[in-house]
Amino acid sequence: MDVSVIGTGITRFGMFVETRLRQLASEAADRALADAGVSAEEVGLVVFGNAAAGLLTGQEMIRAHTALGPSRVAGRPMISVENACASSSSAFHLGALAVASGAYDIVLVVGAEKMTSIDRSRAARALAAAVDVELEPSEDPERPPRPVFMEIYAAEARAYMQRTGTTARDLAQVAAKNSRNGSLNPIAQNGTALTVEDVLAARTIVDPLTRPMCSSIGDGAAAVVLTRPELAARRGNPGVRVLACAVGAARAGDDGDVVARTARTAYEQASLGPGDIGVCEVHDAAASAELVIAEELGLAAGGEAVELVRSGATEITGRIPINPSGGLIARGHPVGATGAAQIVELTDQLRGRAGNRQVARARIGLAENAGGSLGNGPAACVVTILATQ
Amino acid sequence: MDVSVIGTGITRFGMFVETRLRQLASEAADRALADAGVSAEEVGLVVFGNAAAGLLTGQEMIRAHTALGPSRVAGRPMISVENACASSSSAFHLGALAVASGAYDIVLVVGAEKMTSIDRSRAARALAAAVDVELEPSEDPERPPRPVFMEIYAAEARAYMQRTGTTARDLAQVAAKNSRNGSLNPIAQNGTALTVEDVLAARTIVDPLTRPMCSSIGDGAAAVVLTRPELAARRGNPGVRVLACAVGAARAGDDGDVVARTARTAYEQASLGPGDIGVCEVHDAAASAELVIAEELGLAAGGEAVELVRSGATEITGRIPINPSGGLIARGHPVGATGAAQIVELTDQLRGRAGNRQVARARIGLAENAGGSLGNGPAACVVTILATQ
Numbered sequence: 001m002d003v004s005v006i007g008t009g010i011t012r013f014g015m016f017v018e019t020r021l022r023q024l025a026s027e028a029a030d031r032a033l034a035d036a037g038v039s040a041e042e043v044g045l046v047v048f049g050n051a052a053a054g055l056l057t058g059q060e061m062i063r064a065h066t067a068l069g070p071s072r073v074a075g076r077p078m079i080s081v082e083n084a085c086a087s088s089s090s091a092f093h094l095g096a097l098a099v100a101s102g103a104y105d106i107v108l109v110v111g112a113e114k115m116t117s118i119d120r121s122r123a124a125r126a127l128a129a130a131v132d133v134e135l136e137p138s139e140d141p142e143r144p145p146r147p148v149f150m151e152i153y154a155a156e157a158r159a160y161m162q163r164t165g166t167t168a169r170d171l172a173q174v175a176a177k178n179s180r181n182g183s184l185n186p187i188a189q190n191g192t193a194l195t196v197e198d199v200l201a202a203r204t205i206v207d208p209l210t211r212p213m214c215s216s217i218g219d220g221a222a223a224v225v226l227t228r229p230e231l232a233a234r235r236g237n238p239g240v241r242v243l244a245c246a247v248g249a250a251r252a253g254d255d256g257d258v259v260a261r262t263a264r265t266a267y268e269q270a271s272l273g274p275g276d277i278g279v280c281e282v283h284d285a286a287a288s289a290e291l292v293i294a295e296e297l298g299l300a301a302g303g304e305a306v307e308l309v310r311s312g313a314t315e316i317t318g319r320i321p322i323n324p325s326g327g328l329i330a331r332g333h334p335v336g337a338t339g340a341a342q343i344v345e346l347t348d349q350l351r352g353r354a355g356n357r358q359v360a361r362a363r364i365g366l367a368e369n370a371g372g373s374l375g376n377g378p379a380a381c382v383v384t385i386l387a388t389q
Numbered sequence: 390m391d392v393s394v395i396g397t398g399i400t401r402f403g404m405f406v407e408t409r410l411r412q413l414a415s416e417a418a419d420r421a422l423a424d425a426g427v428s429a430e431e432v433g434l435v436v437f438g439n440a441a442a443g444l445l446t447g448q449e450m451i452r453a454h455t456a457l458g459p460s461r462v463a464g465r466p467m468i469s470v471e472n473a474c475a476s477s478s479s480a481f482h483l484g485a486l487a488v489a490s491g492a493y494d495i496v497l498v499v500g501a502e503k504m505t506s507i508d509r510s511r512a513a514r515a516l517a518a519a520v521d522v523e524l525e526p527s528e529d530p531e532r533p534p535r536p537v538f539m540e541i542y543a544a545e546a547r548a549y550m551q552r553t554g555t556t557a558r559d560l561a562q563v564a565a566k567n568s569r570n571g572s573l574n575p576i577a578q579n580g581t582a583l584t585v586e587d588v589l590a591a592r593t594i595v596d597p598l599t600r601p602m603c604s605s606i607g608d609g610a611a612a613v614v615l616t617r618p619e620l621a622a623r624r625g626n627p628g629v630r631v632l633a634c635a636v637g638a639a640r641a642g643d644d645g646d647v648v649a650r651t652a653r654t655a656y657e658q659a660s661l662g663p664g665d666i667g668v669c670e671v672h673d674a675a676a677s678a679e680l681v682i683a684e685e686l687g688l689a690a691g692g693e694a695v696e697l698v699r700s701g702a703t704e705i706t707g708r709i710p711i712n713p714s715g716g717l718i719a720r721g722h723p724v725g726a727t728g729a730a731q732i733v734e735l736t737d738q739l740r741g742r743a744g745n746r747q748v749a750r751a752r753i754g755l756a757e758n759a760g761g762s763l764g765n766g767p768a769a770c771v772v773t774i775l776a777t778q
Contacts, residue, residue: 001492045636047483051449051450052443052449052450054441054443054444054449054518055443055447055449058444058518059518059521060440060441060443060444060471060515060518060519061440061441061471061472061473061515061516061518061519061760061761062472062473062518062519062520062521062760062761062763062768062769063471064472065521065638065761065763065768065769066521069521074640074641075638075639075640075641075643076638076640077636077637077638077769078472078638078768078769079470079471079472079479079482079483079636079769080470080471080472081468081469081470081471082449082450082452082468082469082470082471083450083451083453083467083468083469084450084451090468093468094436094468094483094486094487097483097486097487097490097492098483098486098490100490100491100492101486101487101489101490102489103390103486103489126449126450127450129443129447129448129449129450129451130449130450130451131451132448132451132454132455132458247434247466247468248466249454249464249465249466249467250464251463251464251465252463252464254464371450371451372450372451372454374451374454379451379454379467380451380454380466380467380468
């Protein structure tokens, strides 16, 4: 794919009740432009990923334009993209294709979500719209719906533990690793390094998942600037290369293999395999998901991901670091921003700009972002592979 | 642009209170696949345009997946796109670039909107979200907001009349023409041919616009199948070629020239000019807008579009037919479906399949679709140029 990332921008992730979506989105966008050394006029198209602002703020129709109104790109052509928790990886996918097509020299991709508000039930209500609303109506519209997604992940966790011998302590070790990584990430929502004991002692959300094993919803935005490699070289800013970006979806009769299938497509596009990956950002909506995904991506054989954790291989200093940013668990999961945040982290890692959480000798990175549920798997899964030039 | 449209599908447009969005969207999608002779498995990506289902139905996050759940493409990778009344032309734009990039051989673009419901204030509320909700809050959240857009269009109409000597009777002639065209279109929402006197005698919405001079919101869906020209040829189905597709946006300091600017970009992409266009579908949200847009597209000099109407040049049998489908006024304006419906009409015209409303010898067609308002012009404008092979 003839596309490079030449700039990144990200806000702090957290619960900023008083901060508006437009402040977050515009801050990330302007930082990405500044990092890339690109003027607003050079941006041919903005692709804006957001999952649920319509339900959260009442703003639909022109989400991109309002969210980026205070930014330097106000007035540039914009299109909004929605794909549940995979919204901004989907925006990245379409933005990358827009550059690859030759129609645009420079495309800005922004992912942003503002989930906290005075009315705390709103975010839960909005998240619940990532299942089929008409088929699964909330019983009582006045009460916030059950935490649908954590029930899905907890059920997956229980099945995985039974199948593989993984223990609650193993899951706590994943969460503790991600919390340590998050404590090294200045933009992380959860900046406190937790021990395995801290994680095990925390409140249970849905058995076996305790609070620190679950991703945190919140507020945040991330942005990347895309161009073609030859234009990047001409600017003296090679950035990192997009080797692959594949989108998958669960389908009837699936055996829950959408992530594996999408990853295979991405590996084929990039002409490489799991053994070539040096750093990963994956969709750890729950600690158990990180293990399941590691196997789906081929980073461990079936049932053996737990060995990666026990051996320390997925630590920042390990053989195959996973979620050096802290992942959804510690960096936070403002849903429409997550996919773009993963690309920002990988780009920063591959450019050697990840500070205290820098992975040594990372040359090829993989991001896996999933969203929505259709009963037999995620509605969308996006796998992206990036590499140093 | 190396992209061809090889299949189209459209539903009836109208007010179908009992019909669900998923029925409309899936019907259009399946018809387009059948028309193209394409199997669901061949569809690499679905780009789904919808403006306001989150506000109208409570379904966000995975709109495409739910709306196309009953269709043959259920389970294919999908991304939802939102850009107010330009949602499905924006989806078409990104779908065309996805094909042009070489990443996908076949992309399905669907536009769908379901605006009528038992609660009639819902659609008005949702439409009002196409302005900046935070900056222009509805005074009383329990009352439906004022018809913001028709006030914008009426103000534009009054200014245009004063500037050009266009009369209310001229506007009525535009509306009557579009109603006659609509009466020849089996899917049109308003199928009754009106006289100029009928239009003038109708209820005033905002002076000078009477009811038949205003577009009708409603329910409907449209879909197109895209591929690369060489693949189209290999299938024995050349379809029509996408010569250009440009997206513009209003910007600070604009002199209301976004449509003209976007059209210029499209003409440059296609290496042709207004004189080459043989048939148009334009965003006649109001009858006056059709005249203003004709000038912005360069089809008439400034202030002279009214002559096109008085002379009959924009009739189906005229020199430069505009809105042979009946346009937003008569075919109807289920907002997220409109852009795709324009492409369906042009494709059918260029393939000689437009039945009683067929434009003779049409070889090049232009669609103009606009959406949202940022005060100084539409938030988005998409101009597409199609041609026979």
